[in-house]
Amino acid sequence: QVQVVESGGGLVQAGGSLRLSCTASGLDFGRVTMAWLRQAPGKERVGLSCISPGGSTTYYADSVKDRFTISRDNVKNTLYLQMDSLKPEDTAMYYCAADRAAYSVCSGSWFNDRGRSAYRGQGTQVTVSS
Numbered sequence: 721q722v723q724v725v726e727s728g729g730g731l732v733q734a735g736g737s738l739r740l741s742c743t744a745s746g747l748d749f750g751r752v753t754m755a756w757l758r759q760a761p762g763k764e765r766v767g768l769s770c771i772s773p774g775g776s777t778t779y780y781a782d783s784v785k786d787r788f789t790i791s792r793d794n795v796k797n798t799l800y801l802q803m804d805s806l807k808p809e810d811t812a813m814y815y816c817a818a819d820r821a822a823y824s825v826c827s828g829s830w831f832n833d834r835g836r837s838a839y840r841g842q843g844t845q846v847t848v849s850s
Contacts, residue, residue, distance in 0.1 A: 722746035722839045726816045729844030736806050740844060742799040742816030750794035751822040755835060756801045758812035767831030777826045806848045813843040
């Protein structure tokens with residue numbers, strides 16, 4: 721049984737930083753594209769970033785580029801999202817996603833293609849105060 725669990729959310733002031741973590745079990749972590757998404761109240765869920773199985777390829781949405789950094793530790797089966805220079809508009813529930821198939825391509829289109837059927841966790845809340 722696949723389990724995806726996010727952690728690390730919390731309340732932070734604008735300009736601050738947080739690091740989210742995501743552990744995934746029940747799948748071959750080192751062979752799948754992993755991603756972060758978020759959903760703000762009253763808005764649709766949007767893709768933020770993905771990373772290829774080996775970590776060599778990453779994608780960032782324009783809204784988080786140059787502020788967020790995705791990384792992974794395939795030994796620990798853990799995905800990370802380092803979030804710096806946080807803004808109030810970053811307030812949202814953050815979700816981790818794991819592709820159901822091995823070695824798919826990480827790109828912006830992943831979120832509208834394979835990302836729709838990806839395994840997801842329950843999310844971790846990030847609140848940025850002004």
